[in-house]
Amino acid sequence: MGIDNGRSHLDPSETTPLLTQSHGRPSCLDVNEYDVEIASSHKDTDEEHNVPILSSASSISGGLDFGPSLERNISNSPSNPNASTKEENEYASRFIDVSPTQFWVIFSGIMMGYMIGFFDSTLMASSHPVITSYFKAANSASWLSTAFLLTSTAFMPLFGRISDAFGRKPVYLFSIAMFFVTTAGCGLARNIGHFIAARALCGLGAGGIFSIGQIISSDLVRLEYRGVYQSYLNLCLGVGSSLGLAFGGYLCDHIGWRGAFLIQLPFIFVYLIAAAWTVPADLGLKTVGMERMKLSQLIRSIDITGAFILITAVTLLILGLNLGGNVVPWGHPLIIVSLVLSGVLAVILVRYERLVPRPVMPIELLTTNPRASIIFGSFFATMSVSTVVFNAPLYFQAVKLTSPTTSGLRLVASSLAITFSSVSTGILVNWTRRLQPFVLIGVCSMVIGGCAAASMGIDTHNPVAMVCISFSSLGQGFSFPCLMVSILATSKREDQAVATTTLGLWRNLGSVMGVAVSSWIFQNTLIYHLKHNVTGVDKDHIIALVRKSVHSIALLDPVHRSEVTKSYSDALRLTFLSAAVWAIIVLILMCRVRLPRLERKK
Template identity: 30%
Template sequence: MSETKSHDSERCTLLASSSRPPSYYSVNPAPLDASESKVLEPSARDIRWVLAGLWSAVFLGALDGTIVATLLAPIGSDFNKAHQASYLGTSYLLSVCCFTPLYGRLSDILGRKGAMLLAISLFTIGTALCGVAPSMEALIAARAIAGMGGGGVMTVCSITTTDLIPLRKRGLYQGLGNIMYGMGAGLGGPLGGLVNDHFGWRMAFLIQVPFLVISFALVALKVNVKLPVQKRTAREKFMRIDWLGSSTLVSTVGASLLAISLKSSEGYEWSDPIVSGLLGISLVSCLAFLWVETCWAVEPVMPMKLLLQRTPLATSVANLLTSVIAYSMLYNIPLYFSAVRALTSTDSGMRLLPHSAAISCGSIFAGWYMRRTGKFWWLTVYTVLLILGANIALSMWDENTPGWHMWLDIVPGGFGSASFTTSTLIALIAAVKKEDMAVATGISYLFRTTGQVLGVSLSGAFMQAQLLSNLRERIRGPEAEEIIRQIRHSTTIIPTLSPELRKAAVDSYALSIRTVFVCQAAVAFLAFLASLPIEEFPLPGSMQEQEAQDKHRECAAPNTESAT
């Protein structure tokens, strides 16, 4: 037995130290010897074309996100259902949450190009349906269809970039990709407001469709990433996808969020059979999800073996919390300027520009720092402190806060969020084996999108509950409930109210949104605590070093098991 172990150990040592370990991915692989293979670094030209195709879709996805955030008030007012406007974000992000982890598996089955084309197709169909939706309910459903594709755009882009770029340089390329994301997010707010003010909110959706078609063509022509030959057929791999795990996950999140929304937005009591029934469904679905992932799924959508590891667990929890904050800010800052400062949709969207510019700068800085130092732990801790500071500043906004102060206060939040997202993604990839990379990336985006869903829905539900309470304290009389209903359903009615009622409405909105900002600061502190256990791992600077590190890790795992 000891001789066998010694032989295996020697073999692993030779594999790990080989100067030319076998290749895993390449863009244009050359014919290989039967006896050996070598790592093929893709050319700069190949990488540029691949990333151009991927990043065009990322840009459009980010553009759509801030367009919708800016249009919540006019859409809600148009349908006279402003209290349901947050559902537009919730439905989209809930759908993203469901489909994001599936794209990790689909990218292996359909290939990187096939998975991305599927994502863009669904996103385009959903966006087009948004532009022609006849009701708020139809618009919410269309956003859910768009989310089926949106869940794959960022995930497949990230997986493909990791295929092609050594880990130490990966953060810089992630930062460059986030510049495209930041540009899209920055243009989406003012573009959405401008189009709404001149052509109506429907055109803000329809104008995206031609650009999505161009992105589809660019991906189809230029994204060519060759995967290693798999032993299983596409049908066998498709059947191994964890459909039950995905279904129970979406049932868990969806039922709980719907219960909370009905309680806060529609005035249901906790004891109401509908609310309590939804909470019960959520609990049962959660238990079923944990059982499926632990005991039943062949290839679980959320492998517990990864989440039981220190760094994957810490990065997942921290990403969930920071995503809650980021999307709560994204949807509540424009609402603040629209309802409290009485700005137009265009001006409210413009207020997100510093945040979007900071996202681009934060991503690039994080990538540059990791490429230069090969470290990420201190970067992660410092950037989450920036997020905390930004939310403390937001919670201090009042009627005396100068305009320039409001422009600057959101900058640290965008910079910190982008840097934190970049560094934790690299930390997660560095902590797992090569064969777990795609699913680990899917898990990272799963926790992010879950946090985004929670950020939009919980902040919207909590804000509406606070708003209702504050309005009832300030507005009394025989017609008070009808006036309160109109104020909650449409922010455009506020300027038409009498001075006393207008002040009551503005003060109620200001206090409600400020309470949300205080809660964001509390969540940011929890994110800081969650990020402390993240481990520092060496970041290889070339594909050869990365392959050698993967071999070393594969060999270390059996030795660790035998030692225990």
């Protein structure tokens, strides 16, 4: 798939490839195969100096007048020996078509969105035992997260396509508005069905917030500096996660789980106003060279059929995994039909997506290395992290018998770990220009995290348990920013938006499968251990009671309480061990490819 359009117009002696070889060994990335951020036409080259201008998925046009290119302003500025002026010019050259001030105004809104979004996500992680116990539906806990992740996964690629047609701003504002309305719906839900439906629609809004926010960041920052600004986003991720974990349980204890959702609404509203004020109106339209489409044109241009097949296949798979052995026997016709249809639709989706001009899931990205290994590695890495994060609150509340507030506070170490590692990774990548070492460090941390969490039991000291659980989050902070930069570095300029959303799709799909599969492992293992450990004439009643509400465990007599907590502990050991298995798969994938090394533009 080599491309050479425009390359003959550039003198190789005057360009510095963004990707270089390391220690004299050939890189797995062929620069002739991937035109990584090097100009592909005259319009991407500074006409005076013949130096390629590194560009991202799109740039700003219309809406706001940002003046001439920063690159040209810098090259034409009078010679100034003042070191501070030189540093300012070098700093300004990081951004595409915007000044540093304009960039930070826009980027601050994106960071606010990440902080609010991940507060909501971790709020659910720490509060789902409370919510499911309130509705007497603890065996349906996985649906609270999978419904959210399912919709955000299936629609994430569509948001990228739609933003190419309508521009980033309208899609971004729609996503925030949807997130606002559905968060209110969660707080007002009257039964578990209403709550799950509200979470599913909330995932639609969150998918747009995260995917469009990531694309806007890529639009405005040159590739070699994106690791730095990805670390800022990960810092907001860590802060939002820490607040959700630390205060999620506290809010549930003091104002109720409904209040924990409703209290978010003023902050989301402020975020909506900030986005409407800061994001340029025509961002995303200039690079793709098109005007805004009418609705009928948009419907014809995006892969709605592919998205429908994808969401149906994943829904059927999760339905089978969650109900099988948990609600109905594995041999039940509903389980068999769900799993078989899921497999059939997966095959149909692959064949269909090969024929679509703008597929929701480009098959080419999934079949050629290194991008295929990056995407599938991200999928299994997210499965590993989600397995630990989703089940950690259950360990503290069902095994250690702590309150939601205490449970949330004991998860703060995980958020601090991801904050530290993600920020450090951005700084270190900018300094070393290397990606692979930090990915491998992160994946090894995930393997250790899964094994450490699997070693926890009833007698594990709380500080030790906090450290064991935090290893997976530490690994996420090291590896995820590097994988995001890697998928951009190995994609052509015009493919970067779809590459970003495809990676996001598989990460979200990894979250869906991590929660669904770990819930399947846990629920079926828990039933086995409860039947073998619980004794007494009221055995069946106790098993049904503790499967519906983990808070009922503390009300049992000492003998039955000990039997039940041991059953939960044994079931969670196997569940956490599966996280180590997924991380080992990632380690194998990442050792098979060599990720690109970044080089500063000279």
